[in-house]
Amino acid sequence: MKRVAKAVKVERADPRSIAVVGAGVAGCALVAQLRRLGCRAPITLLETGRGAGGRAATRRSRRDDALAIDHGAPLFNISAEPAPALLAPLRQGGWIGPWPPGPAGLATLEADGRIAAGSNDARLAGEIHGGGRGMESLAGGLLELAAAATPAGVAGPKVCYGVMVRDLVPTAAGPWRLLDAQGQVLAQADWLVLAGTLLAHPRGPQVFGWSEVPLAAAARRLGDPRLAAALQSIAALRSEARSNLLLMIAAAAARPWLSLPFRHLSFTPEAQERWGLERLSIQPLADGRVVVVAHSSAAVADRYLGIHGSRSSAGRLLDAPADPGAELRLIQALSEALSASLVAVLPDGEGLAGVEQRQLMRWGAAFPCAPGLDAESMVCPDSRVALCGDAIAGPGFGRIEGALRSGEWLAARLLSEVAAS
Ligand SMILES: Cc1cc2nc3c(=O)[nH]c(=O)nc-3n(C[C@H](O)[C@H](O)[C@H](O)COP(=O)(O)OP(=O)(O)OC[C@H]3O[C@@H](n4cnc5c(N)ncnc54)[C@H](O)[C@@H]3O)c2cc1C
Incomplete structure (x- = not known):
C-alpha cells in the first residue's frame, strides 16, 4: 500500500x-x-x-450519561514509519492522546498466573494511543x-x-x-x-x-x-471472532481494580489456552465506577459462533440471539475464567463482588486474517x-x-x- x-x-x-x-x-x-x-x-x-x-x-447509554465502554478496540498502536498523515492533526485536536493516560499501563499474564510488566503483543508494538474521550473520539x-x-x-x-x-x-x-x-x-x-x-x-x-x-x-x-x-x-x-464480556463495577467496589498496576493485561498464548481469554481492558469512568472488558480468545469465540451481541450492528438487526441460553453460558464461562485468571491479584473473587451489570459483545468478524x-x-x-x-x-x-x-x-x-x- x-x-x-x-x-x-x-x-x-x-x-x-x-x-x-x-x-x-x-x-x-x-x-x-x-x-x-x-x-x-x-x-x-x-x-x-x-x-x-x-x-x-x-x-453509550441513553439512561446512564456517565457510561462509556470501549467494547471493541480499547487503544491502538502505530507500528510503521511514516505515521499516517491524519495522526498529527488528531493529536493536536485532542481527539487522541498518548496511552496510558496515567501510571498504570501494560502487563502480561503468564499461564502460571504470574503477572509481568509490559507486553509482547504485536497489537501494542510502537507508539500507543487512546481516544481523547473514549475510542469514539x-x-x-x-x-x-x-x-x-x-x-x-x-x-x-x-x-x-x-x-x-x-x-x-x-x-x-x-x-x-x-x-x-x-x-x-x-x-x-x-x-x-x-x-x-x-x-x-x-x-x-x-x-x-x-x-x-x-x-x-x-x-x-x-x-x-x-x-x-x-x-x-x-x-x-477469512476473519477471527471475539466475544467480549463487559463488566460494570460499582464505585464502592472499584478500588481493587483501580489499585492494579495495569490498565491493559495481555494473556500469553499459553494463558489464553488455559483461561480462554486474550486480554483485559480496565476502563475507569468519571463517576468512580470501573468498566472491565474481558476479550475472549479466538478459540472461545469460535465455540459460541451462533450468538450475536445484542447491540452490535449485526445484532441489532437480528431479532434475538440464536440461543439466549448459550449467551448466558458464555457470560458465565467468561466470568469464571476472569475470576480464576486474576486470583493472584484479586484474591477470593474480590474483583467480581461489586459487579452491577454483565453484558456480552460478540464480534463476528473482529480481525481479518x-x-x-x-x-x-x-x-x-x-x-x-x-x-x-x-x-x-x-x-x-x-x-x-x-x-x-x-x-x-x-x-x-x-x-x-x-x-x-
Ligand atoms: C474486540 C476488538 C479488539 C480490537 N483491538 C484492537 C487494538 O487493540 N488495536 C487495534 O489497532 N485494533 C484493534 N481492533 C481492530 C480495530 O478495531 C479495527 O481494525 C478497525 O476499527 C477497523 O476499522 P474499519 O473502518 O476498517 O472497519 P469497521 O470498524 O468494521 O467499520 C466498518 C463500518 O461499516 C459499517 N457498515 C458495514 N456495512 C454497512 C452497511 N451495509 N450499511 C451501513 N453501514 C455499514 C459498520 O457498522 C462499521 O461501522 C480490535 C477489534 C475488536 C473487534
Whole structure:
C-alpha cells in the first residue's frame, strides 16, 4: 500500500459525488483525507450504527450519561514509519492522546498466573494511543477534521447514521444508487466506496439471510472483470471472532481494580489456552465506577459462533440471539475464567463482588486474517467502485493503523482517478 506523507492539494475540474458505506475508522479517514487533499465533491457517508467508530466505537447509554465502554478496540498502536498523515492533526485536536493516560499501563499474564510488566503483543508494538474521550473520539475527530477542511461554498460531508445499505444498484445513466431493505434510495453518487467488506463478502448473506452478496449482484450487471476479480479476493478473506464480556463495577467496589498496576493485561498464548481469554481492558469512568472488558480468545469465540451481541450492528438487526441460553453460558464461562485468571491479584473473587451489570459483545468478524487484500486491486475505475478498511494488506493490517492508512491511500487514489476522468 502506498502512503500519503502529507496533504497535497489537487486542482480538479467538476466535482463528482462519492458515497461511502461505513463510518468506521477507514471510512472516516477517507472522508477526512479527501477534504484535506482539496476534494470538493459532495460526499455522503452512511453508517448503520448510532454513531461513528465501528469496531473502534464507544458504547453509550441513553439512561446512564456517565457510561462509556470501549467494547471493541480499547487503544491502538502505530507500528510503521511514516505515521499516517491524519495522526498529527488528531493529536493536536485532542481527539487522541498518548496511552496510558496515567501510571498504570501494560502487563502480561503468564499461564502460571504470574503477572509481568509490559507486553509482547504485536497489537501494542510502537507508539500507543487512546481516544481523547473514549475510542469514539478517533472517528469523531476524523469527521471534524473533514468538516474543518471543507472549502467555503462546498457542503460538508453528509453523514447519515442508523441506515443500513442493503442494495447497490448501478444505473444506466451512470451513478450508483444505494438502497435500504425497503428499496428506498439512501444515496446516489458517481463513486461507491465500501469502507468495510460486509456488502461484498459471503458473510453478509450468512448473517442477515440475504439471498446474495449485494456487490456481486451489481457486478453481474456491470460485467467488469476487474470488479469480478476483486469480489473473488474478498470472498476468500477469512476473519477471527471475539466475544467480549463487559463488566460494570460499582464505585464502592472499584478500588481493587483501580489499585492494579495495569490498565491493559495481555494473556500469553499459553494463558489464553488455559483461561480462554486474550486480554483485559480496565476502563475507569468519571463517576468512580470501573468498566472491565474481558476479550475472549479466538478459540472461545469460535465455540459460541451462533450468538450475536445484542447491540452490535449485526445484532441489532437480528431479532434475538440464536440461543439466549448459550449467551448466558458464555457470560458465565467468561466470568469464571476472569475470576480464576486474576486470583493472584484479586484474591477470593474480590474483583467480581461489586459487579452491577454483565453484558456480552460478540464480534463476528473482529480481525481479518492475513494476508489481506491488495489495495490497488480494490479500485475498479470502470465500475467506479472502491474498498478500504483494515482488511487491506500493508502496515497496520487488521488494526486501526491499517484502517487509517487504507483511508488515506484511497483518498489520494480516488482523486487521481477523478482528475483523470
Ligand atoms: C474486540 C476488538 C479488539 C480490537 N483491538 C484492537 C487494538 O487493540 N488495536 C487495534 O489497532 N485494533 C484493534 N481492533 C481492530 C480495530 O478495531 C479495527 O481494525 C478497525 O476499527 C477497523 O476499522 P474499519 O473502518 O476498517 O472497519 P469497521 O470498524 O468494521 O467499520 C466498518 C463500518 O461499516 C459499517 N457498515 C458495514 N456495512 C454497512 C452497511 N451495509 N450499511 C451501513 N453501514 C455499514 C459498520 O457498522 C462499521 O461501522 C480490535 C477489534 C475488536 C473487534
